[in-house]
Amino acid sequence: MDSFSTETLADPVALTRALVDIESVSGDxxxxxxxxxxxxxxxxxxxxxxxxxxxxxxxxxxRERRVVLAGHLDTVPIADNLPSRVDGDVMHGCGTSDMKSGDALALHLAVTLPAPRHDVTYLFYDCEEVEAERNGLSRISRTRPDWLAADFAILLEGTYGEVEAGCQGTMRARLTATGVRAHSARSWLGSNAIHAAGEALDRLRGYQPRTVVIDGCEYREGLNAVRIAGGIAGNIVPDECVVEVNFRFAPDRTEADAHAHVREVFAGLPLKVEITDSAPGALPGLSEPAAADFLAAIGTRPRGKFGWTDVARFASIGVPALNYGPGDPNVAHARDERVEIPLIRSGAEALRRWLA
Known part of the structure; x- marks a missing residue:
């Protein structure tokens, strides 16, 4: 039976390593x-x-206010990167960055800080690295919303020790071009669906994304083709081609706004536009007093979060949230995933300074 010693719980670096060495691929x-x-x-x-x-x-x-510290316990599949190892000031291993170093900060504070200045809810959940319907935080937001209720929340995802406010929304759509199948030796008898899809690619090539500043935080949008499929055989003019696009939108747009924008971009083309998946963004929420206290304790200027994170789940129920954690998002999911040990220590000190 696994357990953490008192000494391990008192040291966020040792606790990070202990958490990393417990394999926890999504679903396990x-x-x-x-x-x-x-x-x-x-x-x-x-x-x-x-x-x-x-x-x-x-x-x-x-206490007058309640805050949440949250993190997921699962990782992507192991890539010959367990058990963890330490090389100087760097800890290597699956989950070091995404996001067991952040989990270690929350667990360390939960056990060693009995009287914080705000009441604190510590949330640890499963299945973040897989499809959204399995996400433990998503499930709890529907079945136990009182667990998420707070004045302010921090998701301890890796931000390399920076504060990233809110997050962008994400949406995927399928663009389907149709044609008439024919033998390629008599192509004039058909209509090439792949060629028809080229018009959509032209629109994407010329697309000018917005840059939006909200509460001093910059969000850069992007609309990109991420997958294309078409063709039947080497001697057939294809009658269908599908282009999948991904739209990352600033949090000043609602999901409905994003859907309408994508349809507008491809308006007038002989395409079927089908929205297949979307998730809203989250506004920065920097006006909340607990957020201002946190920023003062951290002492760094916040920036916008370009990706999507679970802060959006808090925003959807009216809880402003930020991203803050020691992990480097640029090495998340990598075979050589790693975290810098000084960032674990400074993150624990900053959070304790804010809460104590």
Whole structure:
């Protein structure tokens, strides 16, 4: 039975390594969740609940404000990068950056900070690295929304020690061009769907994305073809071609705005435009007093989050949220995934300074 020693829980670097060395590929989080639960239940100042492989630990001190520290416990599949290893000031291993170093900060504070200045909810959840319908935080937002209720939330995803406010929305669409199938030796009897799809690619090539500044944070949009499929055989004019596009949109657009924009970009073309997946962005929410206190404690200027993160799930229920964690997002999911040890220590110190 795995457990963390008192000494390990007191040291966020040692705790990061201990968490990394518990394999927890998405869908296989039982062992790590059990171990984190035992650590949380060892702290008498916490009220702990569990739903599947989602853990909620709360202080109940009657403070004026409640804040959330949240992180997912799963990783992408192992790539010959376990167990962890340390080389100087760098820790290598699957999950070091995304996001067990962030989880370690939350678990370390949960156990070692009995009387924070705000009441704190610590959330640990499963299946973030796979399809959205399996995401533990998404499920809990529907079935236990009270677990997410707060004045402010921090998702401890890797930001390389910077503060990234809000996040952009994401949307995928299928553009289907149709034609008439024919033998390529008599191509004039058909209509080439791949050629027809070229008009959509021309629109994408000439597309001018917006740059939007909200609360001093810059968000850069992008609309790109990410996959194309068409063709039947080497001697047939194809009658269908599908282009998949991905739109990353600034959080001042709603999902409906984003859908309408994509349809507008391809208006007038002989295409079927089908929205296949979308998720809203999250506004920065920097006006919340707890967010201002946090930024003062961190001492860095926030920037916009270009990708999509689970802060959007908090924003959807009216809880402003930020991204902050020691991991480097540029090496997340890489075979040589790693985290810089000084960023783990400085992150723990900054969060303690804010909460204590």
């Amino acid at each position: 989080e039982q062992r790590i969740t059990d171990t984190v639960e035992r650590a949380l239940r060892s702290a008498p100042h916490l009220s702990v609940q569990r739903d599947g492989n989602v853990l909620c630990a709360r202080t109940e001190l009657g």
